[in-house]
């Protein structure tokens with residue numbers, strides 16, 4: 436029927452859009468045009484720029500909803516409930532559909548990706564005539580066989596993250612982890628009800644990098660959490676120096692309505708102190724990111740093209756996610772197209788981006 440839209444329009448003049456079969460993106464596009472999605476920074480997994488329909492060459496793949504953790508600054512469990520995971524076969528079927536539609540990069544998202552399947556006791560489901568468990572590692576392994584770049588977002592810093600690094604080292608999934616560490620001071624982490632003592636996390640990061648030396652880590656942090664002292668904050672800066680996180684975002688603590696962190700009886704950090712700490716954090720991290728990026732100079736790296744304008748283009752390496760990380764500015768003798776994956780010789784780097792030539 437989608438091939439003869441006039442017939443539908445005549446019968447139902449209020450229909451907003453008509454598409455052909457399996458044109459999922461056109462359907463979503465029409466829905467978003469009719470009712471643009473509002474961005475809620477406290478709830479949304481996709482960054483504000485990413486709420487628009489993503490280009491065809493990358494797609495977000497949501498594997499579960501809700502969260503079993505109870506971080507004190509967060510209202511997601513209260514609003515979205517406990518973890519509900521999708522069966523593995525369901526997720527894999529969607530991934531396969533996306534691959535067939537031309538998607539080259541999958542961004543695996545959920546509120547807590549590493550907890551995938553806990554709620555359904557890792558229940559197996561049938562995928563390509565065999566059983567696949569609803570388990571973080573098993574799912575990543577299967578996704579890694581589909582010929583797309585697979586990028587893991589929102590991984591809780593739990594011990595079994597280490598299971599993924601051999602898949603990264605073997606080139607099955609991207610050597611990239613988006614892990615919101617939030618802080619490094621044991622006291623602040625305790626007040627946040629986050630796991631992992633800062634020291635232990637450093638050991639884990641070392642272990643991951645031993646298995647996968649080119650692993651890129653993105654993280655987010657909160658400064659000015661109630662009760663955060665200058666000593667706690669200094670500990671965070673020292674931890675950043677040790678951890679050498681490739682990309683980091685930093686938020687100033689905001690008392691979100693309904694969050695338990697408001698009722699812990701801890702002293703609020705004055706606004707100007709939060710502000711100053713945020714600047715100190717950003718300065719420190721900028722240096723670290725610039726040093727990490729400079730190591731890429733001279734290398735030949737695969738780059739996925741996000742925007743092409745004739746012989747110049749903007750793309751990303753495996754170490755950068757769309758919308759949130761940096762870009763590679765590419766010059767090329769031949770015209771490039773969006774979605775191409777090309778080898779680029781990196782000529783130089785600044786604090787955020789790389790610059791290179793397609794070879």
Ligand code: SF4
Nearest residue numbers: 502504506509511546
């Ligand atoms: S893990 Fe994430 S979603 Fe879950 S409670 Fe903590 S911050 Fe909220």
